[in-house]
Amino acid sequence: MITLLVNGEHRQVDAEPETPLLYVLRNDLGLMGARFxxxxxxxxxxxxxxxGVAVPACDTPIWSLEGKAVTTVEGISPHPVQRVFLDEQAAQCGYCVTGIIxxxxxxxxxxxxxxxxxxxAALDRHxxxxxxxxxxxxxxxxxxxDDD
Structure with a gap:
């Protein structure tokens, strides 16, 4: 068992240390915001x-997260960026949007x-x-x- 701090909650998962965080989030914790x-x-x-640093969950092994806080898009809701994306109709299909947000x-x-x-430059990896x-x-x- 490995304990992760996800969206402010300690969560125990039964997974191998090399398991990518993305698989744990989606398959074990039911958090579907981050996409493969x-x-x-x-x-x-x-x-x-x-x-607080944006990282790819698909190649982050869970062993590397001991003592660190993981936040998913579900953990930031509601956030002003989400509102502005809706107001400005910034997304089209939406598949990439959670990572970009x-x-x-x-x-x-x-x-x-x-x-x-x-x-x-901040979105260069997307x-x-x-x-x-x-x-x-x-x-x-x-x-x-709008933050002013």
């Missing part, structure tokens, strides 16, 4: 926060009023096949402006 995309940490669909929340935590270049990136960038910038 590439399995290599390259597309961003599975991003969660580990101690997690990166946006991490960015706004360290830079409350980012400009478009900073947002674009793949949106629908081509909605510019709407997402504008929504995240607006979320920083």
């Amino acid at each position: 995309g590439c399995g290599l940490g390259l597309c961003g669909a599975c991003f969660v926060h580990v101690d 997690m990166s946006a929340v991490a960015l706004l935590g360290r830079s409350p009023h980012p400009g478009e270049p900073e947002v674009a 793949l949106c096949r629908c081509g909605a990136q510019q709407r997402m960038v504008r929504a995240i910038v607006k979320a920083g402006e």
